[in-house]
Amino acid sequence: MDQPEPLPEPKLLQLFDVLYTLRSVTRAAEQLGLSQPTISIWLGHLRKQLNDPLFVRTPSGMAPTPRADVLIGPCREVLESLRRLTAWESDFTPATAQRRFRLCISDASHITLLPKVLEHLRAHAPGIRLEAARIDGNTEAALESGEADLAIGFVPWLGGGMYQQVLFPQDWVCLSSATHPRIVEGLDLTAYLAEGHVQVSAGTGQKLLDAGLARAAIERRIILSLPGFLGLGAIIGSTDLIATLPRHIGETLAAMHGLAVHDCPVSIDTFTVKQHWHARYHQDSGNRWLRGVMLELFQRT
Known part of the structure; x- marks a missing residue:
């Protein structure tokens, strides 16, 4: 037979x-x-x-x-x-591991998160290679297939089969030049309406900003539109324009370029930045280690 x-x-x-x-x-x-x-x-x-x-x-x-x-x-x-x-994979030893991790992150996270992550990896896991990918319509499939390891940001549309963990909350701030000629003692609503603005279209939280401005019936005077945060700090520092953006990227750019940070005078919904991973890789030892690194570096309680 x-x-x-x-x-x-x-x-x-x-x-x-x-x-x-x-x-x-x-x-x-x-x-x-x-x-x-x-x-x-x-x-x-x-x-x-x-x-x-x-x-x-x-x-x-x-x-x-x-x-x-x-x-x-x-x-x-x-x-x-x-x-x-x-357990499919042996225990993960950061000091000797040779592995690629792919992170799906926002444009802002290239500035706020990646430098700290890379600094940590160079010190504790020198054999690890990082790749940054965009958060988009393919993110969920990439996490499920293992093409990506983590998605970090405000990603409320991710579906079932995902784990998530809060890293830090985000509210909204405004940036101006530290020597702005008309903003001396803070930014109130009158000044917000009067000044020229830089609009940044990148970031998954921008819909919240647009919704908040619409609720308040505020139409900003947009002088410049940018697809991302690259160059924003230099532009704000060298002009009398202002920008409205999440606090983490705002404070990071302010520290890099010597800018003034103001509380946003418009009520904009807050949100939380989370790390997301697929249930298929919940027990993967490398994925667990990487999630722990993100918690250590960025979680605020």
Whole structure:
């Protein structure tokens, strides 16, 4: 009697999972830390064992076959069982670890968070490599697939299967030049309405700012619109313009450029910056360590 085909090795199942999620041999090779020829060889073994092409090339990437669509659920159940049974990864030792972590962060966090994180890693985990990615519509899928490790910011739209942890609260401040000719004893509403403004479109909290201004029936006199915070500090410091932004990035830019920080005279909803990760990686020792670093560096109680 013919023997049943053995279950594919865990490494092949992991490839199947990653390739199904990313739809790209190149990106799968990058995430798994393997060469593209190795990925092709493993995929050949997987196709032979499962007796199906599994993926076919299309203009938009590697499209799964109907059999792949059927098999992905059982594949992920097997992988999750293996993770629970064996912890899937050995204990993470920061001082000797060689690993890439990808953080989905806001434009402001490039200035406020990344320098402190990188300083900590260079001192305590020199073999770690960081990658910064945008927070966008692909963030949830990236966390689920493992393409990204953490999302840090104000991301209220992330769906189920995610853990979250508060790092710090955010309210709103205004920045002006320290030698602004008309703002000497603080910024009141009259001055806020009279001055020219720099508008920054980046940041997931900007909708809260827009909503607060609309509630107050305030229309700012926008002189300059920027896609991000790059250059904002120098512009505020060298002009009589003002800007409204979350406190963390505001105070950071003020310290860097010698700017004045004022309480915002308009009532804008506050929000909390959180770190988010997918339930699939809740027990991953490297992910746990990275979350602990974020708490140590940024959590305010």
